[in-house]
Amino acid sequence: MGAMFRSQEMALAQLFIQPEAAYFALSEMGEVGCAQFRDLNKDINAFQRKFVSEVRRCDELERKLRFIESEVRKDNVRIPDVNELPKAPNPREIIDLEAHLEKTEGDIKELTENSVNLKSNYLELIELRHVLEKTQSFFLDQDEVNGHDPVHKALIPDELNVSIRGHLGFVAGVINRERVPGFERMLWRVSRGNVFLRRAEIEKPLEDPQSGNEYYKTVFVAFFQGEQLKTRIKKVCAGFHASLYPCPNTQKERVEMLQGVKTRLEDLQMVLNQTEDHRQRVLVSVAKELQNWSIMVCKMKAIYHTLNLFNMDVTKKCLIGECWLASSEIPVVQKALADGSSASGSSIPSFLNIINTNEMPPTYNRTNKFTRGFQNLIDVYGIASYRECNPALYTIITFPFLFAVMFGDCGHAIIMAAFGLWLIVSEKKIAAQKGKSEIFNIFFGGRYIILLMGIFSFYTGLVYNDIFSKSVNIFGSAWRVNQSTLPSDFAFHGEAHTDTTYEVQLTPKDNYRAGSPYFLGLDPAWQVSKNKIIFLNSFKMKLSIIIAVVHMIFGVTVSTFNFVHFKKYSSLLLEFVPQVLLLCFLFLWMVIMIFIKWTLYAGTNDGIDSKHGSACAPSVLIYFINMMLFKESEAPFTGCDVYMFEGQPIVEKILIFGALICMPVMLLGKPFLIMCTRKNSKKLEVNAKSNGRNGDVNQGLEMNEVTGNGPEASQVVQHADAYHEEEEHEEPMSEIWVHQGIHTIEYVLSTISHTASYLRLWALSLAHAQLSEVLWGMVFQMGLKTEGWIGCVFIFIFFAVWAVFTLAILVLMEGLSAFLHTLRLHWVEFMSKFYAGQGYAFEPFSFKKILDENEEEAG
Incomplete structure (x- = not known):
């Protein structure tokens, strides 16, 4: 818990790493996750940085991995989870991984293309089989209809029988079921009713080879006469994406063709099964290493992306980087640099240098799984x-x-x-x-x-x-109930009584506590x-006020830790003291009155001391309002005391005047202190300048003249520039007065509104x-x-x-x-x-954090 009291002390470090050791050093630092790197190449385009080609290679590898993963998931192959995260691969190993992924991608693409082609052929044969099977009733010879098949004879009208004897052509094919109504209307319009369309639905859905979606289709045969109608019908079929298939005129040819189609379907089904088995084996073997490859490529890409934040020195023999890190973790970074140098075999060690800076560091609060929430x-x-x-x-x-x-x-x-x-x-x-x-x-x-x-x-x-x-x-x-206060029909000790329900009002006057x-x-x-709500209402409201005052006083007290740490000792006297006194003089006094009321005016005093009985219990809220308005209070009932104790009006007036004094202290104290401090600093600066001029004059009288190009003159100019820079960065007094006024008004009003908010x-x-x-x-x-x-x-x-x-x-x-x-x-x-909340979070270079973010985006 001690680490949560205040954020970690941070340091700005400068890293000098040999180019051959940079990859391994960042790999070790990424595993630890203790440094936040700064971009030293802000003026350089992202496509002109040193390691942009390596980042592109990683992007290409990620693209291949995404393609392989999509194919694996498409076939519902299980991808096993990784028990132990692999480390970032050696740059030399990535060549083998790149070649392996390229070969795997090529094999999967080839298998996919072959599978699609085979499924396309299979689909065409299936549709052709359905065309041959479903159109048997459409192409019966006239003799068969007249002599052997009365059902089919009834199906085919006399007009069609006459046309079959002539030169009647036909077109057979398959079309999606939802397009059939529009297809029929279009054929009617283009032929002016001279096309006879017969159709039969396919019961089972057919799978699209490209998308894998299932569609219900319908077999159709369009009878016509004349080549002109044939051309129009084919154009309509092309417009509605209907598949046309050849269909013989005689039944014998159709039966022979159907047998050939079935044989080809059996052979093609066997080839399809073998192709799917081979594809399944390839995807299962790839799925075992897919997660490891993805993690390795992700880590490698993160390393090169971070290396792009580094700057190359003038000799181009060293990479220079800057990072924020916790002061307690400097040895960890030094060890990572040493391990990176030893892993790369570099003879020149990498080192770390701490930079003094006035820039505000990031905020790093060390947490665990309990305190993180x-x-x-x-x-x-x-x-x-x-x-x-x-x-x-x-x-x-x-x-x-x-x-x-x-x-x-x-x-x-x-x-x-x-x-x-x-x-x-x-x-x-x-x-x-x-x-x-x-x-x-x-x-x-x-x-x-x-x-x-x-x-x-x-x-x-x-x-x-x-x-x-x-x-x-x-x-x-x-509590014991006073029987004399109950109705006459109420009975005790198991005696008979009516079904009437009675509500008891617990008051010290009518009842008593034993x-x-x-x-x-x-x-x-x-x-x-009966008075449960009234009692709980009073009890919980007073409890809320007590908690509010304690919580707010504690919050003001915590501000002292910030003042002491940042050495703002004047704020202790000019901000903390008047703020806490204002709360104590007004609202802590109200809490004290609550406890006095609970102590003095007890129900046990009824009948013994009437002035301190429950009937004479005053209203703390009325006391507080009268105190703020400088108004005299009145006794609750005749015979009761006006105040809870002697001298209460004097104490309340002292508290009010003390609270009024705190307000101008908060308003005027800090601005006056800043004005005095600036005046003293200006006087000291003027005295220093005058002493410097007198010394120059004396030196000029006794020795040579001082020119404007000497080192002394340059030092004077530098000091003067620094002074003017400080003057420019100083906040004007007008803004200080405005800010202090707003802060004072806000705090004074918030003491009331915040206390009411706790209700x-x-x-x-x-x-x-x-x-x-x-x-x-x-x-x-x-x-x-x-x-x-x-x-x-x-x-x-x-x-x-x-x-x-x-x-x-x-x-x-x-x-x-x-x-x-x-x-x-x-x-x-x-x-x-006490809380400003104007910092920015410490975001270290961590593989774990990067992988978690990628998993959330993928999920």
Whole structure:
């Protein structure tokens, strides 16, 4: 956790690597993932860099791998996962890989082309077979029709029989089924009704050799007379992409041709099976190494792409690169450089040099799988400035706690915690799965957050004594009902009574508590009390105010860590002190009054000390409003004290005046300090210049004249230029006054608005409890009212409905609502007190990160 308190200390390093060792050194650094390289060739076109040809070779290899993978997946060949990621290949090995991939691609293309050609021939033979089989009834001789086949005679009209005796031509073929209606209309129009079309549908779909899609087709025969109609019909067939096939005139020729077609189909089917078997063997052997090849090519491409960020020195014998890295990982980079030199066999070692710079380094927060989810919540709002306090460390506790205040229900908390625990236990299995939805990935990334939210919600559920809108009586209720306040028809100890239901109002006046309060949380008697909502409303609202003040004061206190680290000691006195005093003088005092009220005005004082009884309990909100308006308060009832203790008005006036003093300190303190500092620095600069001129005059009187080309003059000119540069970069005082005024007004107003914003803890907690109670009473309880075996069926049905609504509404939707409100309380109300979030993330050169990004894009 110590690494999360503040981002890692970064250093800007300059690398001097021999060209032959550069590839191996970056390969080692990519495996470690500890350096973010800077582009030293921003002015050079991407196509003019040194290693652009190697990058293009890698692109070509990736294209071949994508083609091979598409063919493998097209044939549903399983691609085994990689157990251990291979390292980046040696540049010499890539030649063999390139040749192997080129040969594999050529073989697959050749097999694919052969398969397509064979399937095209097979499809043509299948269609020809269907043409010969389906048109048997269309080409019966007149003798067969008259003497032997009355069915076919009835099918063929007399007009056609007469035409067959003459010179009647025909065209046979196959067309897609959905094009048949348009095809018939077009034939009718071009022939003016002089074409007789017969068709028969093919029952089984036929596969397209190119795309693999299946189509339903229809066999047709068009009878006509005259060569002119024949030409028109063929043009229509070409327009509708119909396939025409030769069909003999006599039945004997058709039978002989059909037998030949069937024989050729059997031979072609055998060849197709052998081709598919050979293709399957090739793809299975390739699939075993496909993932390894893809990872190796991806790593090699990343290395050459990073090498393009390097600059070649003047002698062209050394590559120079710059990178950001954590100071603690400098030895790791040095070891990677040494391993790269030894792997390449270079005799000249590569080395690293640390550069001093004023440029703001990237922010690197070291995380693990537990803290990564909380860090992501902060980074979505804004990356922390360099070495700024990291709010994620405190968010690990405060985020699930504030969520639990709004989601306090033991039953719902168990469901949420169980879901988070399942994600954690099965994280290896889930992480290995591919094609997960984006929503599920979000849940999986926040699995530890979900688990903690469930655990914390279980605790607050115990405090609220709320389990699916019901309470449990474990330690025994401390409330006793005063029998004299009940109606006369109410009976005790098993005596007979009416079916009337009575609601008891728990008040110290009419009831009393016996012994100590309930051991943990709320007394279960409040569940059946008529004034439960009034009590919980007051309790949870005060609880929200207490949490708000503590959380905001803690946020202001965290700013001291930034002031001390960045040595802004003046900000401690001029910003932190007035800010925290303003919160304490106003809102911490309101919290103190809440605790005073809870302590002094107890229900046990009723009848003993009437001035400190529950009836005389004052309103803390009225006290606070009167204090802000300098208005006198009034006693709640006759005989009660106006104030909770003597001297309260004096204390409140002191606090108000103290808060008013804090505002001008925040507004004027820092600008006045900057003005004084600038005046002093200018005086010192003027004195230094005057002393320099006097020294030059004395030197000129005693020795030679000082020319404008000497080293002394150049130093004076350099100092003067530096001073003018500083003056130019200084922020004008007008902008400082405006910014400080905006910051002061924003902070003063935010103390009120942010405190009120925490009341969402109270509102969502009450809404969640009431919605749970309504769902129980209006859904599940309907099944409990029916007796007998029918009641069992009703309980089963209504329990299922209640369970679905509980998961969908109370756990999922209410949980998401509470999560978003908790996120807002951290981003705005808490982090605005100390967090700037103006940095940029550290993005190291890491093979693991590159492979994960490629997998997400592919998924």
